[in-house]
Amino acid sequence: MLLQVRNVTKRFGGLTAVDDVSFDVPAGHIKAIIGPNGAGKSTLFHLISGYHPATRGTLTFEGAEITHLPMHEIARRGIARTFQTTSLFSHQTVLDNATMGYRMHAATNVFDALLRTPRARREETESREAAYEALRFAGIAPLANRIAGSIPQEAQKRLAIAIAVAAKPKLVLLDEPVAGVTSEETVEHAELIRHMANEGYTICLVEHKMTLVMGLADSIVVLHHGKKIAEGTPAEISADPAVIEAYLGAATHA
Template identity: 50%
Template sequence: MLEIQNLTKRFGGLSAVHDISISFEKNKINAIIGPNGAGKTTFFNLISGAIPPTSGKIVFDGKDVTGLRADQVAQLGVSRTFQATTLFERASVLDNLIVGHRLRTKSGLMDVLLNTRRLKEEERICRVKAQEALDFVGLSHVSHRIAADISQEERKRVAFALALATEPKMLLLDEPAGGVNPEETVGIAELIQKLVKHGMTVCLIEHKMDMIMNLADKIMVLNYGEKIAEGTPAQIRSNPIVIEAYLGSENAAA
């Protein structure tokens, strides 16, 4: 699904990501871990087209997407969430989702001015798709609530729904369980598994090691912008380089 070849991003003399090569399989859960400042979010920004690489190649679903803009990458089927979910706070949860689905519509300014049949049909489809996304993430009961009034855990689920509204093939999840309690973390993990069961590929950044070790099929570990290990949770847990750089002996033994 995703093939990364010798990917590098330099900001001046600093290499935030340096010569990373890795592949992520379709319909799998792939995790990226590492200390703060290891280059994880920069790596996501490169994949999603938010920033261009200095060098290297990104191939998504057989297509070279290196250097494409974020909207072009999204059109091809890559969607992402962020550590903080930014919503239109005074709009309803459903209306936030309708905006997200606009990526897949074709109506332009003339359609709006003339109130065309195409515009009306696309508005109807947007509403249906938005409601389907909320149903999928378990938020049908808050669809008409103002976004400012929902909980942190519900905001995290709205972020999933927003990503689903763009009809992606791959989801990039940046700390999807950040700021939620242990019970809610279990629910988020179950939602990620549900995504994969419905045909999506997931790549996530997360600091909650219990969640990652029980969830991921494959883990890549970054440190100072470089890949220091990749493998299954069992392989990562027992890797001495990873233990020294990030996990520590207590987590490794868990």
């Protein structure tokens, strides 16, 4: 099992955002986490990636506990993530963005940089290649020299994925990868995510658009008010009365 989530709880003051959630993500899987607004999906990602510490419960990655590790350490173990509102190094070039994704694999320090040591030069080439590879993977290599903040929205979403891919992770957490994207582009993004899975990345995604999730996911976890109310294959989930109730209830209250 690549990732094990066990009884994870997160409280903010009096509010319980994630309540005793457990599930597994096997290697090579695409796992979707769905649920109405405010169900705690993004918070769950923040817990797995170490952005927020969990109040209770354990997270195990490749058999080692990662619950209390700082965010960058979790990333170094092989968990990459994107953010819900597309998060980039928006004043840097597209290429430099992807390079930062690979950065943790390069050990170059200030002295290497000043003395232009063989290590600095080697890692410079390596990270450049890794960055280009990630950009090609995401289909935005032609934009390499543009400033990230100036490229179209859809390309920015691809760049966010490229940064994650450049980190050469084992698990990628995608937080609403197609939020604010047209339906046509959604199809293309679905292909990109499928492509990632085919390349051997394990994927965990939070998503609102049911069509995307149903077509992509191997299995689905449904959250409602922070609690897991169902887990299963897309077919099982779409027939689950509790899920339908949660979504319909949310829809009528909205």
